[in-house]
Each structure stands twice: as structure tokens, then as C-alpha cells.
Amino acid sequence: MKSEPRYWLVKSEPSAYSIDDLKKDKKTPWTGIRNYTARNFMRDGMQIGDPVLFYHSSCPVPGVYGIAKVVSKAYADPTQFDSSSSYYDPKATKGKPIWYLVDIGFVEKIHEPITLEALKKDKRLTKMALLQRGNRLSVMSVEESEFKIMCS
């Protein structure tokens, strides 16, 4: 990893796992990521304590609904070894895991979510990864300046 982004954004479909679920659980293993770029961010980039924007996708009002943080180092995603899991990967072995994850901890819920619509309107954010055309990455980095703009 060339640069060292320290701010992140993770996407989740709220019907599968929402910011309210994270609030209830306090923390959760960010399991099931099966994209190499997203994996590399978690495995090689994320450090304990890094702030994470929690984004709700595929829902009536997509946007950032809360703040979380990285609370563990990267470790092998156990679901890749579980043949009964939909995330099972027969090519992975315990000696040579393919997929990694970190634990994500709850920080706060944003009472007025920062909607995708609002993000698109802010000229300062047009370059952020989330808004780049066709970006479907479920874990991505966020510039410090972008994070501060969104928190204000």
C-alpha cells in the first residue's frame, strides 16, 4: 500500500447489517469481503483506531449513517474455511488463507444521515472514491479532508 490512508468507509446493506446492529453489538467482525482491493485495504491499510464511515447501500436513502472505528488487526476471515457458509472458499486453507477482515467497533450514530444526494452536491467531494463512477467497492479509503468535510 503506497500511501497510508487513515480514514475509511465501509458499505453495508442495512437489511443485512445496519448501524443499529453495530450499536447493539458494540463491535463485529467485518466478514464476507470477497474482493481483493477491499481485502487489501483491510489487511494492509487498516490500523487499530482508524475512523470508519458507516455507509448504508441498496436502501431507500443511501448515505453515511454512522461512525465506527477499526478495533482489531487484520486476521483470516473464518467463514472462508466453513463449507456451510455462503462465504466458503474451497481454495483457502488455514495455512494459506485468502480472505482477511478486521473487527469494526461502534462509535456513534449520525442523527441526520449524510445522504448520497448531499454528498454529490458538495463540489469538494466530487473526487472522493465513493462518488467515482461505478465504484462498487465495499471497503474504501477516505481522505482526511473529505472526512472532516463530512463530519462538519
Add this chain to the structure above:
DNA sequence: GCCAACGTTGGC
């Protein structure tokens, strides 16, 4: 290693 086919994501 190329590239067409296929699958998934996610906004609308």
C-alpha cells in the same frame, strides 16, 4: 496472457 462470458453491486 487475452478476452468473452458471466456474476455482482448498487443507484435509480
Add this chain to the structure above:
DNA sequence: GCCAACGTTGGC
């Protein structure tokens, strides 16, 4: 439900 974008797979 549609469709554009794009990552992954697999035949050659």
C-alpha cells in the same frame, strides 16, 4: 426490476 460498471473466471 433495469441496467451500467466492472471484477472474476475459464477456454484457448
